Amino acid sequence: MTGPGAQDLLERAAESAAMTAAAHAAAGGQGSLLVFEGEAGIGKTRLLLEARAISADAGFRIARARASELERDLAFGVTRQLFEPLLRAGCDAGPDSPWEGSAAQAREVFTAADPAAPVGDFAVLHGLFWLTVNVGHDRPLALLIDDLQWCDTQSLEFLVYLLARIDELPLLIVATMRTGETVAAEPLLRQIATDPSAKVYRPKPLSDRAVTQLLRHELSSDVHREFALACHQATGGNPLLLRELARTLTEEEFTASAVDAGKVADLEPRAISRIVRTRLARVPLESVSLAKAVAILGDRADLAIAARLAGQEFTTALESTAPLERTGFIGTEQTDSRVRLTFTHPLVRTAVYNMMTLAERAGAHRRAAELMSAAGSDPERVAAHLLRTPPAHDAAVVEALRSAAASARAHGAPAGAYTYLRRALDESSAGEERLALLSEAGQAALLVDLGVAVSLLRQAYESASLPRLKAMIGYSLGAALLYTVRTSEAKKILMESAELTPKSETELLRHIQSYILNIPVVESGRHEDIEKLLTDLRRLPPEGRVGSRLLDCIIAYHDMMRSDPRAGSRALRGLSDGVLVRHANGESPMVCGWITLLAAEKPQVSTSLEAAIKQAHRHGSLRDATVASLFRGADYLQQGFLDDAVVMLREAVRTGKSANAVIALPIARSYLAEALLEQGSAQEAASVLTEEDANEKALAPAYFFARTQSPVLLHTGDAQHAFESAVACGRCCEGFGITNPSLVPWRSDAVWSLHVLGRGEEARAYAGEELELARRWGSPRALGRALRSMATATPKEGMEFLEEAVEVLKQSNANLEKAKALAEYGAALRRAGRRQASRKPLHEALDLASRCGALPLVKRVRAELAAAGGQPRRTAVTGPESLTPSERRVAELAAEGATNRHIAQTLFVTPKTIELHLSNVYRKLGNVTRGELSEALAVPARRRAPH
Incomplete structure (x- = not known):
C-alpha cells in the first residue's frame, strides 16, 4: 500500500483499521463519517493521508480540502475545494455529467452566480447532494477534509445534509478537527460529531516506546533511553513537535545520547513559533517577505498575487520559493498554468502570520483585497480580506462588501450575506446608505438569526422617514417579532406599518394585515382590535394577488379554529393555482391555509404540499423545506400512510434543526411521535417528545405539541397523567379560542383515559361535547373519531355510534381512523354474540390496518378475529x-x-x-x-x- 510510512502511523492501528472498515462498507453502498479530533500536531493530518491511501487502493474517487481561518467566511469554500478539481478533471461532460438533474441547482456554487436570481439555501444543498451522488455514481467517493473546525458554515450545512442520507450512499467522509479552538459554528460541528453515522476518534500522544522509534527514524541513529524520555517529556508525545524537535536537533548537531538529554529542554520544542522564526532567520529576506504574503493570502496562494503583495517581481518570487521549500514550511504546486503556495501545517502559517504586527496584517489584507479585485477574483474571496481590516469609512470597501453579499445570496448562502453586510455597517456612516445597509442586513439575518434581524430591522425602522419605506421595513420587522413570539411588539409595529402604507399600496397592506391576523395564532387571550379587523377583512372581495391569498389563508384558519365549515372553501381559494407556493412558500399565513385544508380533509392539500416540497427543493430555503415536509408528513399521517409519514416527518426534523426552525420543530416532533405510536414504536415516540427544549416550547403554539402527550402517556399505562395532559391541552386550546376537534381532539383523548380510570360520567360529558363540535365541523375523520369516542363513553348505545362512524368514514381517505372504527364495530358485534356478522368488518379493518402499517391495531384485530372464530390472513394484502x-x-x-x-x-x-x-x-x-x-x-x- 502506498502512502505514509509505518513510522508516521505509530500506535494508530485502531484508527487505520476503522478507516479500512469504513472504506469497505462505503464501497458496498453504506457510507459513514470518521472524525479524528485532537490537539494540533497529534497526527490528524497523517491519518488523513492514510485515509487517502486506503481509499485509493480501494478504487475510490478522492476529493480533498483543507479549511482555513482566512476562508471560514467564504460561502461553500471547502465544498469548492472538494469538487472543483474533480470538475476540472473532465467529469463535466457526456451522458454521465455530474450536473445531471437536480445537481444543476448547485452550479452557482462554482460559478459567478446571478445576484438577480438567487437560489435558496435548501435548493443549493439538495443540488450539492445530487452532485455528490452523480460524481460517485460509477465508483465510490471519498471526501477528505482537514481542520473541520475552520470550515465555513455553508459547507458544514452541506455535510449535515449529506450525513442524513450517507448510510444509503457509496461515500466515505474523513475529517480532522482541532480541539481548543473557539469556533462560531460550534452547534453545526456538534451536530456533525454526534450524528449516528459519525465515529469520532481521539488519537493519543505517543508512548515512550513510540517516541524512541520515531526519533530513530528521524535522526537515523540509535537513541538513548534517557534522551528519548527527555524528548517525550518536552513534547508530550506530540508527533509534530517531535519531528520539529528532531529537525532542530539535527541542525544543532545534537547526539541522541544521555549526555545531550539534559539540553533538550533548553530548545523549547513546544514553541513552533520559535522554530519558525529560527529557520526563517536563515533564508533570504525576499523569502521571508514571500512567506508573510502567503500567510496573508492563505492556502493555495497564487504566486503572481503573492509576489505583488510582497513587492517583488514574479521571477524574484519564484526564486524565493526554493529556500522556503527547504525549510519544510511551504510546498508548491502548479495548476492551470499557475504556481500555488501552501503551508505544510496551519501552525506554521499561524506562526508566520503572528510575526507581523496588527497594523501590518491589516494593511496587507487591504492590499490583498485590492490586488485580488483587480485580478477579477470572486467578490467573496476579496471580502474575506476586508473582514480582517479595521473600519475606515471607505465607500469602496462598502461597495465591495455589498457585492460579496449579493454573491453569497446568489450562491444560496444567507449567513455569508449577513456576515458581509454586518461588516459593511461598521464601515458606513449615517444617511441613506446606512439605512439601506441596515435593511439589507436585517433581511439577510431573517434566515440566520431572528434576534439579530429584529435588532437591525428595528434600527432601520426607526431611521426611515418615507412612509412606504418605513411600512415595508415594519412588515419584515413585525414578522421577525412574531416569529420570536414578541407579539405585543409585533402588533404595535404591524399596526403602525398598516397605517403608514399608502392607499395605493394595496398589496403591501394585505401582506401586513395577514401577519396582524397571525398574532392570535401564536398568542392566547383576547385581541378585540384584531377581531374587529378580522370581521372587516372577511368582507373583502377576492383579489387574486399574493397578499389577498395570504389573507384568505389566515382568515380561513381563524374560522376553522371555531369550527366554521366555510373555512375550507376560503383556504382553497387562497391556495389555488399554486400562486402562494411560487411566491410565498412557507410563510406563516400560508401554512395556516394548509392546516385548515388538513382539518377539512380537502384532498387538494396533498397537491399543494407536493408542489411546495418541489419548490423548496428547486428554489427554496431550509425553512420552506421544513414546513412543507412537516405538513406533508401530517397529511400522510392523517390518511394513515404511516411509513411515508415517518419518513417525511423525520426529514422535517432534520431540516428544521439545520434551519433552527424552533417553531416548526416541536410540531414536527409531535406528529412524528403520533406516527411512531401508531406503528407500535411507543418508546421511540416518547423519546421524540422529550427532545423538545424549553426554547422550542416557548416559541411554538402549545396546542400543537401538547396534543400527542396524552396518547403516549396512556400507552405507557399512566391513565391519570394522560387525562391530566389532555385537560391541560384543552385549557391551552380554550385560551386560543380553539374548539375544532379536527385540529386538536383533546376531548376524545380525555375520554379514553377516563374510560381506563372507570370514570364513565365524566367521559360521557367530554364525548358529548366533542361529538357536537365534530358534527358542526363535518369532516369525516373528526366525526368518526368523535363517534368512536362516544361509543366508548356510552357502552349501551355504543353499537349505534360505531355503525354511524363506519358509514361516515366509508368515503373518507382517513384509512387509519376507518380501520379503527371497523375494528371497534366488529369487536362490538362479537361481544353482542353476533360472531359471524363481526368477521366482515374485522377483515376489512385488518386489511386497512395492514396497509397503514399500524402494527398494534393489526395485532388487536387479529385477536378479535380469532375470538370471533375467523381465520386472520397470515400475509399482507396485495395489489395496486x-x-x-x-x-x-x-x-x-x-x-x-x-x-x-x-x-x-x-x-x-x-x-x-x-x-x-x-x-x-x-x-x-x-x-x-x-x-x-x-x-x-x-x-x-x-x-x-x-x-
Whole structure:
C-alpha cells in the first residue's frame, strides 16, 4: 500500500483499521463519517493521508480540502475545494455529467452566480447532494477534509445534509478537527460529531516506546533511553513537535545520547513559533517577505498575487520559493498554468502570520483585497480580506462588501450575506446608505438569526422617514417579532406599518394585515382590535394577488379554529393555482391555509404540499423545506400512510434543526411521535417528545405539541397523567379560542383515559361535547373519531355510534381512523354474540390496518378475529391499492421507463430508497418484474383468500 510510512502511523492501528472498515462498507453502498479530533500536531493530518491511501487502493474517487481561518467566511469554500478539481478533471461532460438533474441547482456554487436570481439555501444543498451522488455514481467517493473546525458554515450545512442520507450512499467522509479552538459554528460541528453515522476518534500522544522509534527514524541513529524520555517529556508525545524537535536537533548537531538529554529542554520544542522564526532567520529576506504574503493570502496562494503583495517581481518570487521549500514550511504546486503556495501545517502559517504586527496584517489584507479585485477574483474571496481590516469609512470597501453579499445570496448562502453586510455597517456612516445597509442586513439575518434581524430591522425602522419605506421595513420587522413570539411588539409595529402604507399600496397592506391576523395564532387571550379587523377583512372581495391569498389563508384558519365549515372553501381559494407556493412558500399565513385544508380533509392539500416540497427543493430555503415536509408528513399521517409519514416527518426534523426552525420543530416532533405510536414504536415516540427544549416550547403554539402527550402517556399505562395532559391541552386550546376537534381532539383523548380510570360520567360529558363540535365541523375523520369516542363513553348505545362512524368514514381517505372504527364495530358485534356478522368488518379493518402499517391495531384485530372464530390472513394484502403513495409514484415512474436515479431525483430521495420501494412494489404486486409494472398497476387489487 502506498502512502505514509509505518513510522508516521505509530500506535494508530485502531484508527487505520476503522478507516479500512469504513472504506469497505462505503464501497458496498453504506457510507459513514470518521472524525479524528485532537490537539494540533497529534497526527490528524497523517491519518488523513492514510485515509487517502486506503481509499485509493480501494478504487475510490478522492476529493480533498483543507479549511482555513482566512476562508471560514467564504460561502461553500471547502465544498469548492472538494469538487472543483474533480470538475476540472473532465467529469463535466457526456451522458454521465455530474450536473445531471437536480445537481444543476448547485452550479452557482462554482460559478459567478446571478445576484438577480438567487437560489435558496435548501435548493443549493439538495443540488450539492445530487452532485455528490452523480460524481460517485460509477465508483465510490471519498471526501477528505482537514481542520473541520475552520470550515465555513455553508459547507458544514452541506455535510449535515449529506450525513442524513450517507448510510444509503457509496461515500466515505474523513475529517480532522482541532480541539481548543473557539469556533462560531460550534452547534453545526456538534451536530456533525454526534450524528449516528459519525465515529469520532481521539488519537493519543505517543508512548515512550513510540517516541524512541520515531526519533530513530528521524535522526537515523540509535537513541538513548534517557534522551528519548527527555524528548517525550518536552513534547508530550506530540508527533509534530517531535519531528520539529528532531529537525532542530539535527541542525544543532545534537547526539541522541544521555549526555545531550539534559539540553533538550533548553530548545523549547513546544514553541513552533520559535522554530519558525529560527529557520526563517536563515533564508533570504525576499523569502521571508514571500512567506508573510502567503500567510496573508492563505492556502493555495497564487504566486503572481503573492509576489505583488510582497513587492517583488514574479521571477524574484519564484526564486524565493526554493529556500522556503527547504525549510519544510511551504510546498508548491502548479495548476492551470499557475504556481500555488501552501503551508505544510496551519501552525506554521499561524506562526508566520503572528510575526507581523496588527497594523501590518491589516494593511496587507487591504492590499490583498485590492490586488485580488483587480485580478477579477470572486467578490467573496476579496471580502474575506476586508473582514480582517479595521473600519475606515471607505465607500469602496462598502461597495465591495455589498457585492460579496449579493454573491453569497446568489450562491444560496444567507449567513455569508449577513456576515458581509454586518461588516459593511461598521464601515458606513449615517444617511441613506446606512439605512439601506441596515435593511439589507436585517433581511439577510431573517434566515440566520431572528434576534439579530429584529435588532437591525428595528434600527432601520426607526431611521426611515418615507412612509412606504418605513411600512415595508415594519412588515419584515413585525414578522421577525412574531416569529420570536414578541407579539405585543409585533402588533404595535404591524399596526403602525398598516397605517403608514399608502392607499395605493394595496398589496403591501394585505401582506401586513395577514401577519396582524397571525398574532392570535401564536398568542392566547383576547385581541378585540384584531377581531374587529378580522370581521372587516372577511368582507373583502377576492383579489387574486399574493397578499389577498395570504389573507384568505389566515382568515380561513381563524374560522376553522371555531369550527366554521366555510373555512375550507376560503383556504382553497387562497391556495389555488399554486400562486402562494411560487411566491410565498412557507410563510406563516400560508401554512395556516394548509392546516385548515388538513382539518377539512380537502384532498387538494396533498397537491399543494407536493408542489411546495418541489419548490423548496428547486428554489427554496431550509425553512420552506421544513414546513412543507412537516405538513406533508401530517397529511400522510392523517390518511394513515404511516411509513411515508415517518419518513417525511423525520426529514422535517432534520431540516428544521439545520434551519433552527424552533417553531416548526416541536410540531414536527409531535406528529412524528403520533406516527411512531401508531406503528407500535411507543418508546421511540416518547423519546421524540422529550427532545423538545424549553426554547422550542416557548416559541411554538402549545396546542400543537401538547396534543400527542396524552396518547403516549396512556400507552405507557399512566391513565391519570394522560387525562391530566389532555385537560391541560384543552385549557391551552380554550385560551386560543380553539374548539375544532379536527385540529386538536383533546376531548376524545380525555375520554379514553377516563374510560381506563372507570370514570364513565365524566367521559360521557367530554364525548358529548366533542361529538357536537365534530358534527358542526363535518369532516369525516373528526366525526368518526368523535363517534368512536362516544361509543366508548356510552357502552349501551355504543353499537349505534360505531355503525354511524363506519358509514361516515366509508368515503373518507382517513384509512387509519376507518380501520379503527371497523375494528371497534366488529369487536362490538362479537361481544353482542353476533360472531359471524363481526368477521366482515374485522377483515376489512385488518386489511386497512395492514396497509397503514399500524402494527398494534393489526395485532388487536387479529385477536378479535380469532375470538370471533375467523381465520386472520397470515400475509399482507396485495395489489395496486396496497401500495403507499410513495410506492405508487415510484412504480408509475418505473413503469414509464425512468431509471432509479431519475426517479430518486424526481421524488427527492436517494437511489437506495428507490430500490427499497421497488422491492416492496414487486412483492405487493405479485412478484412482478419491472417490465410487467404497467400491466400490474392497471389490474384490480388481488386479495389473497384468508388462510
